[in-house]
Structure formats: structure tokens, C-alpha cells
Amino acid sequence: MNSIAKGKINIGLMIPYKREDGLHEIRSVFVPISFGDPMEIQVYPLSVGQTSSFHLVSENHLHGYRHEKFEEVSERGDLTRNILYKAFQKLTSYLREPVSITIHLQKYLPPEGGIGGGSSNAGLFLKELFPWTHLPKEEEIPLAKSIGADVPFFLQPSSCYVSGIGEVLEPISVAKGSGILAIPPFGLSTASMYLGLQKSLQKPYGSEVWKFLAEDLIRSLQVGDWAYLQNRLENEFEKIAFQTQPLLKELKLGFYESGAVYASLSGSGSCYYGIYPSDRERDEALRIVSDRFPDMEFRTFSF
Template identity: 80%
Template sequence: MLTKTHAKINIGLVIPYKREDGLHEIRSVFVPIDFGDPMEIQIESLPKGNESRFEFHSVNHLQGYRHDLFEAVSERGDLSRNILAKSFAKLKPHFKTPIQITIHLEKFLPPEGGIGGGSSNAGVFLRHFFPYTNLNPEEQIVLAKSIGADVPFFLQSSPCFVSGIGEVLEPISVAKGFGILAIPPFGLSTGSMYAGLQKSLQKPYGSEVWKSLAEDLIRSLHVGDWAYLQNRLENEFEKIAFQTQPLLKELKLGFFESGADFASLSGSGSCLYGIYKAEGKRNEALPNVSHRFPNMEFRTFSF
């Protein structure tokens, strides 16, 4: 079967506190976009008494240092570090009958981008193979979360209001949108970005905007009033990212100057995106931002 593991963008991201388990509580809107990694999945039943097996083949389309990052965890490097191999290893004890899994992946989603590249690969993989196990829905979420905080989101395909560490999902309605994704030639480490926030241990507190999205925000997401959302759903990581890489602040300004109604860092970065009112307006903006930031890779997307 052929599928695609889609990236996500964050529309707003707040980290209210650090949890007692050492992880960080988040509040965000995750939206899947149509930019992703094509994946071909082949499944073959094996005779009883055999062990389930995993085989992986990939084409690396990444640029710069990210090309080397993926090579290091591909079948040409140490495959045991690959998130799909890790996902298979966690599923293996739960398969009802032994199977041979062969994956062919074309890698476009950048690591260290904040758009869920590896998590998307893992989530789609798990979604296809959970039916071959005896795991119930609760156990499936626990297993997905053990692979990565964003992986549970990629078990489904709807925009969601996300809380917890990324595993508490509330599907929401989001209008169709057209955007440009900028992939900088540098990454931002998720761990160092969280450390930079210096969040203290706190008990959960109620923020009405994020606990259950306020009515006007829900309406704006539903109708695509991106300009209204711009100063209301902000990504808390931006203040650190813009200090670490000032070019990102210029890039966000560049999106607005090209006509974007909403622009934001995605996740903990380094990818940054702009959303436009219409597909035509987005397409007109692409050559402008590409010319202004020649060292960036740009991808158009929709959702």
C-alpha cells in the first residue's frame, strides 16, 4: 500500500509549566498539512514459529546537514536508531501472527524542524500495524507516547487542540488554508529550546483560552480568520528562537511583508511558516520570499 506521512504545523504553542515527571505540559493547535514523506508498506505473512521481521529502504531527499542526520539513522547507518525500527521493536511482542514488514520511504520532512517529521513516520506506521496486534486503544496511545510525545497525534488525521505532553487530543474544525513553509539551513534542538524556557515545577492551572479554546478563537479557526488569530495564538518558543537565530525574526517579518495573514514558528523550530488568504496570493508571495531569503528552502502547502 502507498501512503504519505504528513507534517504538522502549530497554530499557537504555550508551555504553561514543567511537570513532575520532567516533561513539559503544552497547549497548542496541531494542523496536518499536505507536505510529507511518501511511504510504501509491504506486508507478508510468515509461517507460525517464525519471528516478525522488519526491512527498511529509503531515498534521502534532505539537504545540508539534515541529509547526514538522516543517513546516520537510515539503513546505510545505524538502523536501530531509526524511529520506524524502534516502533517495530515495540510492536513486535504484540503481533497476533508473525509478519514480514518492508518499508520504502522517501525522506523530505526535515529533522529538527518542529513539523513532526519522525513522529509522523512513526504515527502512520503504528496506525497501519496496530490492527495486527491485540492492543486496545488505551494501550495503543501509551505505546505511541513512549516513542515520542507527538506520535499520538499522527495516529489520526484531524486538526486537534493538543494538551498534556502531546497525547491529549480534541479534534477541532479548521478552515482550509494555504501556506509557505520555510526550512532553514540550521536546526534548533528541542531539548535546548525547552531548557531555554526555564519553566519551574507548577501545579496545573486553568487558562480559559487554552483549557478549552475561547469561542472567538474557535470561530476564527473554523472560518480561517488568520489575521485575528495572529496576536492571540502565539508560539512561546519564538522568543528563544529569535535570540538564537535572528534570521528567523527577519523571516517572520518577510512573510508579513509578502502578504501573509498569519506567520509563526512551528513547534520548537526551526521551520517557520506563513498562511495566506488565498492560494493565488500564496503563489504570488513565494518568489518574493524565495528571493529575499536565498539560503532557505521553501515549500508550499495547504490544509
């Protein structure tokens, strides 16, 4: 099976409270984008009595410190730390028969980017392997959640309104769009970003006010009224990201000055994106922001 493990962007991200289990509740709209990692997954049945095997063959197209970061968990490093291998380990006991699995991965999605990275890879792998298992349908999301908070989203076919720690998913219609993704030469630690929010411990009943998106926001997402959403669906991590890396604040301004109708940090960062009215305007803007931020890597995407 050849496919693309798509990245995602967050349109708005709010963290209403810290849960008693130490994790944080989130409220966000996750949107899959065209930019991602090409993956070829080959699964072959083995004879009864043989042991299932896992093989990863990867091409590392990442730059800067991220190149080495992926190497550490690739087949050239410690494969047991790789999220795909962890997913395989989780599924082994559910396999109907022993299998040989080979994954050819071209790695472009950056770790510490807030756009899905390894979670996207794991989600695509699980979708391919679930039919080889006797895992009940209702247990697929819990198993995906045990691998990573964002993994359940990557089992879905569309954009979702996301709550819980990322596993409560409600499909939502989002208008098509064109964007530019900026991949900074630095990362932002998810743990330190959450720490910076200093969210107090609250009981779940205190979250009801955050449970649903207002009708006007849903309608604006459906029709692509990004200007209306600019100051209404914001990423709560931005204030910390701008303090930690002021360049991101300049980048936001650069996106808007180049014609973006919506710009935001994705997840806890460090990737930042801008949405444009059309492919033509996006491509023109790409030249502008590339000249203005020569040390930044930019990728175009659609959704």
C-alpha cells in the same frame, strides 16, 4: 499501502508549566499539512515459528546537515536508532502472527524542524500495523506516546487541540488554507529551547486556566480569520528562537510583507511558515520570499 506521512504545523504553542516528571505541559493546535514523506508499507504474514522481520528502504531527499543526520539513523547507518524500527520493536510482542515488514520511505520532512518529521512516519506505520496486533484500542495512544510525544497526534484524522505532553487530543475544525514552509539551513535543539523558557515546576491544578481555547479563538480557526489570530495564538518559543537565530525574525517580517495573514514558528523550530489568503497569492509570495532569502529552502503546502 502507499500514503503520505504528513507533516504538521502548530497554530499557537504555549507551555504553561514544567511537570513533576521533568516533561513540559503544552497547549497548541496541531494541523496536518499536505507536505510530507511518501511511504509504502508492505506487511506479509510468515509461517508459525518464523521470526518477524523489519526492512527499511529509504531515499534521502534532505539537504545540508539534515541529510547526514537522517543517514545516521537510516538503513545505511544505525537502524536501531530509527523511530520506525523503534515502533516495530514496541509492537512485536502484540503481533497476532509473525510478519515481514518492508517500508519504502522518501524522506523530505526535516529533522529538528518542528513539523513532525519522524513522529509522522511512526504514526502512519502504527496505523498500518495496529490491525495485525491484539493491542487493545485504548492502549494505542499510550504505546504511541512511549515512542514520541507527537506520535499520538499522527494517529488522528484531523486537526486537534493538544495538551498534556502531546497525547491529550481533542479534534477541532480548522478552515482550509494555503501556506509556505521555510526550512532553514540550521536546526534548533528542542532541549535547549525548553531550557530557555525556564518554566517553573507547578502542580497540575495550576493549569486549569490553560485547559480550553476561548470560544472566539475556536470560531476564528473554524472560519479562517487568521488576522484575528495573529497576536492571540502565538508560539511561546519564538522569543527564544529570534534571539538564537535572528534570521527567523527577518523571515517572519518577510512573510507578512509578502502578504501572509498569519506567520509562526512551528513547534520548537526551526521551520517557519506563513499562511496566505489563496493559492494564487501564496504562489506569488513564494517568488518574493525565495528571492529575499536565497539560502532558505521553501515548500508550499495546504491544509
